[in-house]
Amino acid sequence: MVVALEEMGLSECFDAVYGSSAGALNGAWLLCGGARQAMRSWLDPSVMKSVISPLRFLWGRPIIDTDHLVNHVYQHVVPMDFEAILAAPISFHPLATDADTGESTDLHP
Numbered sequence: 001m002v003v004a005l006e007e008m009g010l011s012e013c014f015d016a017v018y019g020s021s022a023g024a025l026n027g028a029w030l031l032c033g034g035a036r037q038a039m040r041s042w043l044d045p046s047v048m049k050s051v052i053s054p055l056r057f058l059w060g061r062p063i064i065d066t067d068h069l070v071n072h073v074y075q076h077v078v079p080m081d082f083e084a085i086l087a088a089p090i091s092f093h094p095l096a097t098d099a100d101t102g103e104s105t106d107l108h109p
Helices: 002-007 022-031 035-043 045-051 054-059 066-077 082-087
Strands: 016-020 091-097 104-106
Touching: 002 022, 002 035, 016 022, 022 035, 022 082, 022 091, 035 045, 045 066
Parallel strands: 016 091
Antiparallel strands: 091 104
């Protein structure tokens, strides 16, 4: 969806972008103008094999390695322009769940 919005020139039609989990990542790619570039990483089996591994569950670790995704894939393999996201005229609101209260939390800025 964000690739289509970007390609149609509709990225600037929004006042704010809200998302959680992969939705927050897709929103970030939309804000930095890299949605098409990001799609390539999600379709690359070698990249996804390093990010998603059900076997990690057997070792008591998360199936999805978000640290590797953010600190390796989005910095070295398919660099995400974090400065552009923060400087965008459209506000970015990644959402998370507060582990203590269970309430939704907006991590902006």
